Amino acid sequence: MSPCQLEERRREEKARRRYLPRADWTGMGYRDWGDAALIRARLDGGASPDAPVRQGGARPLHLAASWGKAETVAALLAHGAEADAHDEEGHTPLWYAACGADVGMVRALIQAGADVWTPQEDPWSPGRLLLTTPLAPLVTELPGAVPLPAEEVAALRAADALIAAFSEQDLWTEGLGIAFVAGVGEDEVVRRLGGDPTLCPAVDQDNLPFDPLDYDASLRYVGVTGVDSSPGGCLIVQGGYMPSDDTVLRAVSADTSAYGVYFNPKGGTFGAMARDGGIVAREEIGLSPQASDPAAYWTYRFWQRGSAFAHGAGVLAYACAAAGMTVGDGQVAIDRGAARRWVPLPPALQR
Template identity: 40%
Template structure:
């Protein structure tokens, strides 16, 4: 076990990257600015994502290469992705290149065009602006997040399916319709309530919801819904966080994903990298967006479904 003896980077937490005197003292005592055994990323990247411009400037002054990459991205990319414009400016002042290609075409400079500070860097001649599709995705993210609003409760599940109606979802699931009064009575029996889901038509498709459980996003439900289309599912697990899945044409394509997270791999598509940036901490909105759904409000996820259904036992 590492001992926090005041040397190296031992004992430094994410909140400590705003403490200039502490970080400077560690550096003066011999902590390596180019590596940190206790972090999944090198110190300058951690400071760019979590720290202050003063700490970023101090580390940038001491590293061997301010443009060094960790897992396909530079510290400047981390600052832009984390919406830390002050940290980004400190890195540019230290000489980092905003337009260095990385992350499947998303240089820090190009990604900044999708942020709340699109004028963060001077746009050079010859660089690619956001495409029409990307510009529309940025605008839709703002609209969709506002439409859904803040969803503070955990424990719900959803399945966002493109291109089918609520009536078609009922048919595919071989479900039995209930009226809302019946649902309220059934909800008193937690075990029985796990067979009950709501379904709502929204522009672009429909949404299955279970406000009190995981069943809307289980594999059997998503496989049936996704035949000939795509379905993005989410269980907001109160114990372990958001658990996502993607089904396409009746087959689970991805399982145990983390929608609404802030981590992305260089191997991801350019579209997925942009979506991950736009929907950080917005797991539900991410699922709607990736399925191409465009709700005008949040009733499809807040228990105001168009119809309530009892699922067959084998789909629980």
């Protein structure tokens, strides 16, 4: 038997063993919770549908609702999984299904008797989350339903419009630094960054004043682009952290507001708010919010998963709104090949 045949035989045997019935959930990865055949094999082998399987008290139904499919949720419910089990964060499977806006999961859990309206992150219940999504008709007529206040609906619509502006295409945000500066034109932003507007024309990617492959050199420049909207302003972008740096934000925020965000490729997304030349807030953003977090975290859907909008669009919309700006076409913000006015930062604005 050739080496290739041996490898193929090994893969076939591994696949066969994968679906052998067994009485536990050992070795289950995130993607495995979407494999209905695997879930059924474990259940048929005696695995408990309510056994804690991860730190934080998550049970199989929590993970299937978070990472799986409606079919895997249905398989667990059919084997007696508790529809209203709480993990250590106080969340039920319906909460995670609502965060993913999965219609099949939501229907199955509600039909199994899941609690729709008890808040799990005050004032947010699974049903209240669903009221902000296209799945609202599934819960609006259920006993206990309370319509969202008109002002909250208006805020959500405005946020969704801004999120949509950044969702026209897939976003490449890894390593991106961007600042939104309200009410200030390109020339003035260039001046505040220590540049001469006459020496900083807009250029495309083929005519950059630095070597884009030299990371240290690229950190000494930021790109400036005006935004034609109401209210307008400017964007400052870079393949690095400088647009979110305190010194840069202080320089550009005199008599206005600016919000800088950095999508750290090593992990985490970090924002800073500047107003009238001073830093007024720093935060890690984009994480699943808690009851104690600002209402805007919920409005800009940091809690929502799945394909409702491009990954990172909610964070960009939040940052734009925090600065007091709107953007009609978000591609101007994140198109790394767009023509921009590249400004060399003076030593005082570099770290």
